[in-house]
Amino acid sequence: MLIIDRLELSFQPGLNVLTGETGAGKSILLDSLGFVLGWRGRAELVRAGAEQGEVTAAFDLPLGHAGRAVLSEAGIEVEDGEVILRRINTRDGRKTAWINDRRVSGEVLRNLSDTLVELHGQHDDRGLLNPRGHRQMLDDFAQLAPAIEKTRGAWRALSAAQKALTAAEARVAEARAEEEYLRHAVSELDALMPEAGEEAALDTQRRMMQAAEKIRADIVRARDILGLQGAEGAVSDATRWLGGVSDKAEGGLDSALAALERAALALDEAQQGVEGCLDQLSFNPSELDDVEERLFAIRGLARKHNVLPDELGPFADELRGRLALLDGSAKDLKALQGDLMTAQAAYDAGATRLTAARTKAAKALDKAMAAELAPLKMERAVFVTEVVDAEAGPEGRDAVAFTVATNPGAPAGPINKIASGGELSRFLLALKVCLTSTDAGLTMIFDEIDRGVGGATADAVGRRLAELAAGGQVLVVTHSPQVAALGGHHWRVEKRQTKTETLSTVTPLDAEARVDEIARMLSGDTITQAARAAARSLMPS
Numbered sequence: 001m002l003i004i005d006r007l008e009l010s011f012q013p014g015l016n017v018l019t020g021e022t023g024a025g026k027s028i029l030l031d032s033l034g035f036v037l038g039w040r041g042r043a044e045l046v047r048a049g050a051e052q053g054e055v056t057a058a059f060d061l062p063l064g065h066a067g068r069a070v071l072s073e074a075g076i077e078v079e080d081g082e083v084i085l086r087r088i089n090t091r092d093g094r095k096t097a098w099i100n101d102r103r104v105s106g107e108v109l110r111n112l113s114d115t116l117v118e119l120h121g122q123h124d125d126r127g128l129l130n131p132r133g134h135r136q137m138l139d140d141f142a143q144l145a146p147a148i149e150k151t152r153g154a155w156r157a158l159s160a161a162q163k164a165l166t167a168a169e170a171r172v173a174e175a176r177a178e179e180e181y182l183r184h185a186v187s188e189l190d191a192l193m194p195e196a197g198e199e200a201a202l203d204t205q206r207r208m209m210q211a212a213e214k215i216r217a218d219i220v221r222a223r224d225i226l227g228l229q230g231a232e233g234a235v236s237d238a239t240r241w242l243g244g245v246s247d248k249a250e251g252g253l254d255s256a257l258a259a260l261e262r263a264a265l266a267l268d269e270a271q272q273g274v275e276g277c278l279d280q281l282s283f284n285p286s287e288l289d290d291v292e293e294r295l296f297a298i299r300g301l302a303r304k305h306n307v308l309p310d311e312l313g314p315f316a317d318e319l320r321g322r323l324a325l326l327d328g329s330a331k332d333l334k335a336l337q338g339d340l341m342t343a344q345a346a347y348d349a350g351a352t353r354l355t356a357a358r359t360k361a362a363k364a365l366d367k368a369m370a371a372e373l374a375p376l377k378m379e380r381a382v383f384v385t386e387v388v389d390a391e392a393g394p395e396g397r398d399a400v401a402f403t404v405a406t407n408p409g410a411p412a413g414p415i416n417k418i419a420s421g422g423e424l425s426r427f428l429l430a431l432k433v434c435l436t437s438t439d440a441g442l443t444m445i446f447d448e449i450d451r452g453v454g455g456a457t458a459d460a461v462g463r464r465l466a467e468l469a470a471g472g473q474v475l476v477v478t479h480s481p482q483v484a485a486l487g488g489h490h491w492r493v494e495k496r497q498t499k500t501e502t503l504s505t506v507t508p509l510d511a512e513a514r515v516d517e518i519a520r521m522l523s524g525d526t527i528t529q530a531a532r533a534a535a536r537s538l539m540p541s
Contacts, residue, residue: 009491009506011443015469017487018477018506019517020494029493029506030119030447030477033057036087037117038097038109052090059083059116059443067115074108076100083116085109118432119445131414135358135400137435138385142361144354148395151350154343155394161343165336172333175326182323185305189316194298199309202295208280209288216278223274232267235260347392354396358387362400365434372430375464377457381406383415383427402431425449429461433468443473450480458482459538481521485538490514514539 018029036055061067061081071078076099087097087109097109139148175182225231239260246253302309325332362385369383382405390399405412406423415427429449450461462483468474469488478484490509497503509517518538519531 011473011475012489013469013473014488015466015486016473016475016489016491017484018475018491018493019479019484019521020492022479030445033117033445034119035089036085036097037113038087038106039113039119052088054086054088056084056086059085065115067112070108070112070115071099074099074102074104074112076102076104083112085112115442117443117445119447131401134385134402135395135398138358138361138365138387138400139395141365141435142357144357144361147350147354147357151347151354151396152394154347154350155392158340158343158347161336161340165333165340168329168333168336172326172329175322175329179323179326182319182326186316186319186323188301189312189319192294192297192301192312194301194309194312196310196313199295199298199302202291202298206288206291206295209291219274219278223271223278226267226271226274232264232271235264235267239264351392351396355387355398358396358398358400361385362387368434369430372433372464373426376426376430376460378406378423378426378430380408381423381427382408382412383430384412425451425453426457426461429464433464443475444468445475445477447477448479449476450478450483454480454482459486462486479521481518481535482538484514484521485518485535486540490517492517 032055036057059067059082061078061083063081065081067083068078071083078100084100085097086099086101087095089095095106097104097106099109099112139145227233228236239257242253242257242260246257298309298312301312305312305315307315365385366383373379373381373383384403384405386401386403388399388401390397402415403412404415404418404427406418412418415424415431429446432444432446446465449465450458453461458480459482462480463486465474465476465483466486466488476483476487484490490513492507492509492513494505494507495503496505507513515532515535516527518535519527522534523531
């Protein structure tokens, strides 16, 4: 990885210290660790001449560690608590990650790394200097996740109730805008009451009535010819005459008489059909006017509303429904307004509880910060967590900001604008300690957190780091001999150059080597016996 050929480090529980001259490669080490953890950082880490760079990191996860839940959700098993992260960066920029030899996405890797390692430096990129993240940090400090989730649910219910009421009000407003039209249209349709198929039936009836006068005379003549004065009478006479002589014809007229009988029946059927048609054609002239008036009324309404005549009935039902909505709108709106009030009350109660919890937690955090600042030689500084009203949202109605005053009576202001470099380092160290006090199993990395401080203050920073590391694992990149002297484990980062390449190496230091390294940090390249003595005086006995 860049100036690292091959390197294996086994960090230990407690305070692990990395020292070395500026440019020796300490930042590359952190970049490499950040790479395997999936953090954003240096885009290209492959060393010149190499095809790829690979970083592997192993962690022990005790039972109950938050990382186990992330792995379980990703379907990755953890045996004996060991988790191995491996990530490769090829020369062409492709990156591939594995967890316990299971290929994973960058999102899964980052979700897991958030439970494993916390990086912190003077230019912290994880939110301490960004006021937009202060509320989240206070919420984590107060362990408000369940209460926040409940408030989110109340916010969703409130939003849904507001949306339903707004939509109903819009529908009612639209209906009221056309109320006059709706009532007039429904009145017309109710007065006419058209039925499906009625227009076609009226059209047929009208055409028959219009044609009746033209065809009635011929039908009457046909009826008369078929009647007693015509064919019926003739067939009757023929049947009577032939029947009177049939017994003398020796059966020769039987077939003729049978045919005449059939003809009489057919004539009777024809007469009935003609009579029925005449009955249909018999109407009062005003009836034609009535049929035409209704037919034209149906067709006129269909054109007016741009629907087919047979669709007037369903269209009338639709209009009646819109009127019913309008007529019942007051009741419906009142019910929706009641739902909104209930949802608002539930949200208000949740948001109020959050505000109270945050206010209480802010005081507890301020108290904890005061306790942390005193050992860091900042007992006169004041840290205040401000909780103020903000626009309502899914997580309540509060804005949170961390403010400081470096001296009593001095005006307070944002932490990143008031504190000097050395003060800022100590504020951030104290804040980090307070905010991570509940993060069991979390490895904390401090990158030059002691920048800008020295002497007794640097010693105080080192002692606080050592105390913090007593219950877990802390890695510190430092230029401070006071901090380095308090480390439980010490590595020196060196850069070596040849004619063809520059490589960074990391060497674990034994007790004597530690004395020389701390002496170098005190006096520079020339290590004197006095510097060694000073180094030994800094180191715990």
